[in-house]
Every structure is written in C-alpha cells, then in structure tokens.
Amino acid sequence: MxxxxxxxxxxxxxxxxxxxxADNFVDIIIGALxxxxxxxxxxxxxxxxxxxxxRSEHVFDVTKAIFTHAAKTGVHVVFNGTFSIGCPGDSEGxxxxxxxxxxxxxxxxRVEKVEVATQxxxxxxxxxxxxxxxxxxxxxxxxxxxxxxxxxYASRLDGDVHDVFQSLEEAFVNASKTDDRSHVTxxxxxxxxxxxxxxx
Amino acid sequence: MxxxxxxxxxxxxxxxxxxxxADNFVDIIIGALxxxxxxxxxxxxxxxxxxxxxRSEHVFDVTKAIFTHAAKTGVHVVFNGTFSIGCPGDSEGxxxxxxxxxxxxxxxxRVEKVEVATQxxxxxxxxxxxxxxxxxxxxxxxxxxxxxxxxxYASRLDGDVHDVFQSLEEAFVNASKTDDRSHVTxxxxxxxxxxxxxxx
Ligand SMILES: [Ca+2]
Numbered sequence: 413m414x415x416x417x418x419x420x421x422x423x424x425x426x427x428x429x430x431x432x433x434a435d436n437f438v439d440i441i442i443g444a445l446x447x448x449x450x451x452x453x454x455x456x457x458x459x460x461x462x463x464x465x466x467r468s469e470h471v472f473d474v475t476k477a478i479f480t481h482a483a484k485t486g487v488h489v490v491f492n493g494t495f496s497i498g499c500p501g502d503s504e505g506x507x508x509x510x511x512x513x514x515x516x517x518x519x520x521x522r523v524e525k526v527e528v529a530t531q532x533x534x535x536x537x538x539x540x541x542x543x544x545x546x547x548x549x550x551x552x553x554x555x556x557x558x559x560x561x562x563x564x565y566a567s568r569l570d571g572d573v574h575d576v577f578q579s580l581e582e583a584f585v586n587a588s589k590t591d592d593r594s595h596v597t598x599x600x601x602x603x604x605x606x607x608x609x610x611x612x
Numbered sequence: 613m614x615x616x617x618x619x620x621x622x623x624x625x626x627x628x629x630x631x632x633x634a635d636n637f638v639d640i641i642i643g644a645l646x647x648x649x650x651x652x653x654x655x656x657x658x659x660x661x662x663x664x665x666x667r668s669e670h671v672f673d674v675t676k677a678i679f680t681h682a683a684k685t686g687v688h689v690v691f692n693g694t695f696s697i698g699c700p701g702d703s704e705g706x707x708x709x710x711x712x713x714x715x716x717x718x719x720x721x722r723v724e725k726v727e728v729a730t731q732x733x734x735x736x737x738x739x740x741x742x743x744x745x746x747x748x749x750x751x752x753x754x755x756x757x758x759x760x761x762x763x764x765y766a767s768r769l770d771g772d773v774h775d776v777f778q779s780l781e782e783a784f785v786n787a788s789k790t791d792d793r794s795h796v797t798x799x800x801x802x803x804x805x806x807x808x809x810x811x812x
Contacts (some may be wrong), residue, residue, distance in 0.1 A: 418665070423707060425765055427764065427765045427766055431690060431692075433632065433637040434637075437633040458811035459803065459809060460731050460801055461731060461805045494766075500743060500765070522729045531660050537736075537737065542738070564702070565627045565696045580661075603660050611660075611661060
C-alpha cells in the first residue's frame with residue numbers, strides 16, 4: 413500500500429561541488445566541464461553547487477568524470493556532494509529516466525589514473541533497519557578492497573578513483589533497493605592530490 | 613522501551629572541511645586554526661576532513677570560527693560538513709560534555725562580517741515523521757529571515773555568517789530534540805567570496 417501523495421520516481425540526483433585549491437579554480441572547473449558529456453542528465457549550477465539528476469548510471473558517470481578531469485591537473489581537488497533517491501514528491505526531470513544505460517563519459521574517464529582518499533556516509537531515511545543497511549554496504553566496499561577504515565560519522569575508502577566511485581555507486585544503489593520507495597542519501601568527500609600525509 | 617545496545621550520549625559532532633580556492637590554501641587553513649580556541653571540543657584532523665565533537669554550542673562555535681577566520685581573508689572559501697547527533701554506539705569523547713556552555717570563540721568571530729550563501733539538508737534518521745521535522749526547521753529559518761529558497765535536495769540560506777550559522781544551529785538542535793534518542797544529521801555547504809553571481 414503506497415501513499416498517494418508521494419512521488420514514485422526513482423530518479424537519482426547529486427548535489428555536489430568541485431573544490432580545486434588553486435588560484436585558477438574557475439579555469440580548472442570550466443576545463444573539466446568542457447570534457448564531460450552531460451546530455452543524459454538534467455543539470456543546473458548555482459553559486460554554491462551543481463545538481464545533476466537522471467538515471468543512477470549517468471549521475472555517477474557525470475560526477476566521476478567532472479571530478480576526474482579536474483583532478484588530473486595535479487591540483488589538490490575535492491569532490492564533495494550528496495547523492496539522493498526517493499525524496500517524496502521528487503519527480504521533476506523524469507524525462508531523463510528514458511535515456512539508455514550506455515555511459516557517455518566512462519571511456520574518457522577510465523584512461524585517467526587518480527588516487528583518491530574518500531569519506532562517505534549512507535543515510536537510509538525511512539527505514540527502521542537503517543543501521544543494518546549501512547553496515548551491509550560498508551561490507552560491500554570491504555569486499556571491493558576499497559574500504560580502509562571507519563572514522564566518526566563516516567567510512568573511509570582509498571584507491572583508484574574508478575574503484576572508489578564503483579564502491580560508492582554500488583553502496584548507494586544497493587541501499588536504494590532495500591524498498592521500492594526507499595529514500596536514501598549518501599554524502600561523499602573525494603580528495604585527490606592532497607599535500608597532507610594519507611591517514612589510512 | 614529502549615534498546616540496550618545503543619549509546620545514549622547526546623554528544624554532537626561535525627565532520628567538515630574548509631576549502632580555500634587559492635594556491636596558499638594551507639596557510640589560510642593554518643592561520644584560521646591558530647585564531648580558534650578548540651579546548652572545549654574533541655578534535656581530529658586527517659587528510660580528508662576534520663572532526664570536532666562535544667556540546668552542540670561548542671561544535672557550532674568552533675566550526676563557525678574556523679570558517680569565519682578563513683573567509684575574512686577575502687579568498688573564496690567554502691565550509692562543507694555534516695553535523696551529527698545520536699549515532700547508535702557513539703559515546704567516545706563524553707568527557708567534553710561536562711564543559712560549561714560559555715562559547716570561547718564567539719567574541720572574536722562576531723566582529724567579522726562575512727556574507728555567505730548556504731545550502732543545507734536535515735536528515736532525521738530514525739523518525740517516521742522526518743519530512744515534517746525537515747519542514748518545521750525550514751520554517752524556523754524562514755522566521756529568521758535567512759531562508760531564501762528551496763532547491764533540489766537542499767534549502768538555501770543567505771546572509772551574514774552569524775545569522776546563517778544561528779539558523780543552522782537552531783534547525784539542528786530543534787530537530788535533535790524531537791526524541792531523546794533521535795539520530796539526526798545535517799549537511800551544510802557555506803560559501804563566502806564566490807566570484808559567481810548570487811543565485812537567490
Ligand atoms: Ca557534504
């Protein structure tokens with residue numbers, strides 16, 4: 413039995429920012445955006461962040477691509493954002509759900525090798541068993557070999573950007589499938605080229 | 613009836629990063645930290661983020677102070693973090709809960725005038741009425757005059773850094789009081805000195 417007032421769209425969104433710690437941060441962001449095909453997602457940028465919406469494949473494809481192309485400059489760059497699915501009433505942009513599942517940016521992203529340190533947290537919102545959902549998905553990242561440790565309020569992933577984004581995507585998609593109306597969010601801070609000593 | 617396996621501490625934490633978009637980002641962060649008294653919070657920094665834990669007053673006092681002192685440089689600086697309370701089993705650092713409520717950094721922060729644009733989202737985790745809790749706290753920010761609009765997955769606040777942090781603190785603390793074992797998280801991206809046109 414489902415509430416009639418709730419949206420039933422399974423559109424995925426990510427509200428994120430790319431932070432290049434450099435005087436020429438605008439050029440780095442614009443340069444990365446130019447290399448990414450965003451035609452399969454709804455996208456809007458304001459002065460605080462960018463929001464992309466569409467099928468989960470394309471949301472992860474586009475966010476990884478923008479971050480990877482910014483990070484390949486060698487500058488210390490951080491992706492910080494929140495992925496979301498199932499927010500009640502959230503259906504705007506549903507036309508993008510009919511795009512095919514072929515990822516438009518994977519080929520160009522994949523050739524870039526970027527080591528990242530990541531902290532992420534899953535928030536299953538309308539699920540009384542949420543702590544188990546979180547534990548299960550940390551287990552998935554552990555199986556991938558990307559999970560390095562738990563820290564207060566987050567789990568840490570280290571490795572190649574492609575492996576880490578794959579763990580993030582699987583954790584998020586798995587958690588979103590625990591119920592056909594689940595509302596799940598996931599924060600992720602993905603850092604490349606930090607001058608600080610790795611803490612893993 | 614309460615589960616025996618859960619922590620009962622009401623310690624508040626924030627895992628956050630300060631991102632100065634400048635070549636001298638390390639100096640800006642270190643400079644800001646030097647101006648902030650962190651003796652009333654547990655604090656640990658790694659290569660991705662910093663975690664502070666203690667009474668809510670001091671967590672908000674310290675995070676606002678670090679951000680404000682970084683932003684007063686005039687550089688484009690963003691605070692991006694997640695505040696948390698009530699995570700089951702989270703009790704480490706409880707000694708900091710016996711500190712007095714006097715804020716150690718408010719006086720020095722208050723003299724700085726910094727205009728900010730903010731996007732925040734509340735996530736009440738173990739509450740079936742979570743959408744109402746969120747709506748109520750967006751209403752609190754509207755009453756403060758800081759709320760400017762809703763965007764996908766977040767609410768926008770604009771104004772003076774002190775007014776905006778007060779709205780964030782009240783929204784978070786109010787949401788955390790909906791139940792004596794509530795588990796609530798709140799993400800916030802607070803941006804100062806952006807070269808982009810304000811979108812409010
Ligand atoms: Ca965040």
